Amino acid sequence: MNTTTSRRNFLKAAGLTGTGLAFSLPLSGCASNPQHHGNHNWHANAWLELTPDNRILFYLHRTEMGQGTMTGLTTLIAEELEVEPHHIVVKTSGVHTDYVNPLYGIQITGGSSSTATNWIPLRTVAATAREMLRNAAAKRWNVKPEAVQIQDGKAHYQKYSFTYGELVDIAKDLSVPSVTLKTPDQFKKIGKPSIRLDAPMKSKGTARFGIDSAPKGCLKASVVRCPVIGGTVESWDANNAFDMPGVKKIVAIPNGVAVIALSWWQAKEAAKKLTIKWNKPEFSKLSDASILEGYREALKNNNGKTARDDGDTTSAFDDSQQVIEAEYRVPYLAHATMEPMNCSVVLNSDHCEVWAPTQGPDLAAAAAEHASGLRRSQITINTTLMGGGFGRRLNQDFVEEAVYIAKESGLPIQLIWSREDDIQNDFYRPAAVAQLKGSINAQGQVDALYYKSASPNIMPYTFKEASAVVLPAWLPDGMVKAVGSLGPTVYGDLLLDETSVEGASDSPYDVENFEVRHVQHDPGLRVGFWRSVGHSYNGFFMESFIDELAHASNKDAYLFRLELLKNNIKMTQVLSTVADKGLWGKPLEDKNSGPRSQGIAVHYSFNSYVALLAEVSVHNTKVKVHKITCAVHCGQTINPDIVKAQMSGGIVFGLTQAMKGKISIKDGAVQETNFHNYELLRMNEVPEIEVYIIPSSDAPTGVGEPAVPVVAPAIANAIFAATGKRLRALPLTLGS
Amino acid sequence: MITLSLNGNDLSIDADPAMPLLWVIRDIVQLQGTKFGCGQGVCGACTVHLDGIAIRSCITPVSAAKGKQITTIEGLQGSTEADEHPVQQAWIKNNVPQCGYCQSGQIMSASALLARNTSPTDDDITQAMSGNICRCGTYPKIRQAIHDAAKNLSSPASSKASMAPSTENFQSDLSS
Structure with a gap:
């Protein structure tokens, strides 16, 4: 692959469009990394800094939350720079427009996008630096660049060699050359298993998460919030809380009352002594049953928005031989990251420094700006390792809370949420209800599919937080808030929220008449x-x-899918792989658990193709999942071991959703509190898991999320095969 | 004042006897490898050893640790940087951690298991490890790593060389 010669296009290829960044010059606009800038270093670009003492610093602009991006993205640099990944010093980047995720326009880590969106840019960044080092060496030896070999972190010519550090001084003043990226046959590191760079620190207890990142002198804070999210403090009485040991201050913030103490346990104990009267929001009138009723009413009374409209489903159903109809539903779910939300803040009159385990450092900066009343240029965000993200840390409510506490108290603080705070104050996976309808013609083929769902859109909530980042900094705060509050109008009335219908609107099934509709319904x-x-x-x-539909047309569930997907090569590959490796049609008979049954499912998401075969046994109403066989087509793998780990982890996440996950609402309050009633899968419940990766040199696609969607349906389908009972609600439970 | 023995060091701590050992370790002694996950003893992120037994430090009052040897993840390895415990070596070699937040607790539970049972069966491992939640779902690798560590504990001579991680000098500002 030949990338371009001009600086402009290099920047473009590297995702740097629209910035004034000058390659090979110190980062003029990048105030976020200054402490690492030495005068004699070569700041090749926003990601790479090379030092005369031969260190290579990589500013990692995506956040590590377990998905392996630290290892993956460092490997991309290492491959083109001809060094070992662990010889690169990984530094966390600050907040800067150079680091914006091109898929979303903000600096977020999510959407299984880090590898896919950095595949070309980061390799180009490293390859360009490599060629400049080659040119620098050629200049030192007074030979042609082609005569210089770049290998094992050095430039070689005959028996001579220079370390990169020895070339920094010359390289930094050279012009930017055109580069040719390696082809897959030249890869030495990409596609090979290797040690995760973060494995040692995470096995020795030295990895620093958000909760470990409070600067010295920070006091600890615990907040009591309204039992119904969105409630505000009407009045409060600190009673004896002030007299509790260690307590330094108690302050009210918009959504609760914060106790600040020497140790977090002291803050938490003192918080129990508070008496607070709440202004409860409208949502406190709702409970599970009335919420479900609301969804059904919404589906009945609204046409919703069109997300897909192929052919003519109305006529197809009118002419149909056999129509199958069903209602499906799922509950709200919490993320339950192992590390609870937390954030440290040191605030003074002209500066606000924040340490946060966040998936969106620029969103965190906007939240801090809003809560502190300072300007964006006065905010510093330090992004830490995250004890799980799963999307939860795209919302910055915990950052906003922490800055409010620092502002109200005038103290440096670390806010830590309890597990109860975390489960009861999430941004939940939406509950959803869907009506599905299928038509089978005389030949037993599906000729029409109709999907209509009701659920709350996510985008209005995101819009509110993201608008503060993407709107110009000179807009007054009131204006930013006004635009942010338009989310519900924009996404409720005007636009379809793709995230509500994804997986249905882009379903790979080849059905002539295919309609997908969505009704925005937000209980609150x-x-x-x-x-x-x-x-x-x-x-x-x-x-x-x-x-x-497969069962209604008396067809084998695997062959039925294969027929409907025959024009989709990649989906066919994963589907036939799991049928083959998982021995479809030949479930194992187990001495202890009796006969097993199989279920199969496929799903396309984040540009990856996944198939999964589940093997279960059922005793009375107890379902045991014995084995999962999964195949993924995700293009070129950077580190196949991490890809398998992400798929396997996604399967466990999907198993928790399928077998356990449920948030219940009573009078607007979330009823689940901790892991005893919001259970996560444990080792004794984990089946045998096999993951197969389809070999490919196509551009990489997502792996962090695509395993999750296939798990619940494959198990539900296996339960149907075992019992004849079709379970249409999650979590999957047999009997009453 | 409460006198404690933590990772082989004797310490005098000024703390409420009811204060959970976890917060004494994190907020007073300021060793942060031990993690807070649930505060109810149901997730295992806070697991440490008390006289070699794996316990949940988030529900153990510090007074209960008096006169006992407390070992945290920081005290599991030998005196040098490269002298990891065989369980830590197996964790690194198998790329067990994802987010890593629960892994200190997992490793403390696994090392307590191996201290009393040097060749655990799958059932033994399930029994010993089911109190430790991993939201990333690293369970299959945890199981594999425990089997590997058991093998290396039974033939320690061969273990060191084959287990040496290839990332020993890796540096990041995300590690202390």
């Missing part, structure tokens, strides 16, 4: 991005219903 519980987002439930709806 705030919602957010949850690993695989709309796919997490649309995968369950679509793949369970396809199974219903």
Whole structure:
């Protein structure tokens, strides 16, 4: 692959469009990394800094939350720069427009996009630096650049060699050359398993997460919030809380009362002594049953928006031989990252420094700006490692809270949420209800599919936080808030929110008449991005219903899908791989658990193709999942071991959703509190998991999320095979 | 004042006897490898050893640790940087961690298991590890790493060389 010669186009290829960044010069606009800038270093670009003492610094602009991006993106640099990944010093980048995620226009880590969006840019960045080092060496030796070999972190000519550090001084003043990226046959590191760079620190207890990142002198804060999210403090009485040991200050913030103490345990204990009267929001009138009723009413009374309209479904159903109809639904879900939300803030009159485990550092900066009243240029965000993200940390409510506490108290603080705070104050995976309808013609083929769902859109919530980042900094705060509040109008009335229908509107099934509609219905519980987002439930709806259609037409569930996907080569590959490796049609008979049954599902999301075969046994009402066989087509893998880990982890996440996950609402309050009633899968419940990667040298696609959507339907389909009972609601439970 | 023995060091701590050991370790002693996950003893992120037994430090009052040897993740390895515990070596070699937040607790539970059972079966591992939640779902790799560590504990001579991680000098500002 030949990339371009001009600086402008290099910047463009590297995702730097629209910035004034000058390659090979110190980062003029990048105030976020100054502490690492030495005068004699070569700041090749926003990502790479080379030092005369031969260190290579990589400013990692995506956040590591377990998905392996630290190792993956460093490997891309290492490959083109001809060094070992662990010889690169990884530094966290600050907030800067250079680091914006091109898919979203803000600096976020999400959407399984880090590898896919950096595949060309980061390799180009490294290859360009490599060629400049080659040219620098050629100049030192007074030979042609072609005579210089770049290998093992050095420039070689005959028996001579220079370290990169020895070339920095010359390289930094050279012009930017055109570069040719390696072809897959030249890869030495990409596609090979290697040690995760973060494995040692995470195995020795030295990895620093947000909760470990409070600067010295920070006091600890715990907040008591309204039992119904959105409630505000009407009045409060600190009673004896002030007299509790360690307590330094108690302050009210917009959504609660914060106790600040020497240790977090002291803050938490003192908070129990508070008496608070709340102004409860409208949502406090709703409970599970009335919420479900609201969804059904919404579906009945609204046509909704069109997300897909192929052929003519109305006529097809009119002429149909056999019509199958079903209602499916899923509950709200919490993310339950192992590290609870937390944030440290040191605030004074002209500067606000924040340490946050966040998936959106620029969103965090906007939240801090809003809460502190300072200007954006006065905010510094330090992004830390995250104890899980899964989309939860795209919302910055915890940053906003922490800055409010620092502002009201005048103290440096670290806010830590309890597990109860975390489960009861999430941005939840939306609950959704869907009506599905299918038509089977005389030949037993599906000739029409109709999908209509009701759910709250996520975008209005995101819009509110993101508008503060993308709107110009000179806009007054009131104007930013006004635009931010337009979200519900824009996405409720004007635009379709793709995240509500993804997985249905882009279903790969080849059906002539195919209609997808969505009704925006928001009962009022705030919602957010949850690993695989709309796919997490649309995968369950679509793949369970396809199974219903297969059975209605008396066809084998695997062959039925194969027929409907015959024009989709990649999906056919993953589907036939799991049927083959998972021994479709030949479930194992287990001495202890009796006969097993199989279920199969496919799903396309984040540009990746996934198929999954589940093997279960059922005793009375107890379902045991024995084995999962999964195949993924995700293009070129950077580190196949991490790809498998992401798929396997996504499967466990999907199993929790399928077998356990449920947030219940009573009088607007979330009823689940901790892991005893919001259970996560444990080791004793984990089946045997096999993951197969289809070999490919296509550009990489997402792997963090695509395993989640296929798990619940494959298990539901297996339960149907075992019992004849079609479970159309999650979590999957047999009996009453 | 409460006198404690933590990772082989004797310490005098000024703390409420009811204060959970977790917060004494994190907020007073300021060793942060031990993690807070649930505060109810149901997730295992806070697991440490008390006289070699894996316990949940978030529900153990510091007074209960008096006169006992407390070991945290920081005290598991030997005195040098490269002298990891065989369980830590197996964790690194198998790329077990994803987000890594639960792994200190997982490693403390696994090392307590191996201290009393050097060749655990799959059932033994399930039994010992089911109190530790991993939201990333690293369970299959945890199981594999425990089997590997058991093998290396039974033939330690061969272990060191084959287990040496290839990332030993890796540096990042995300590690302390």
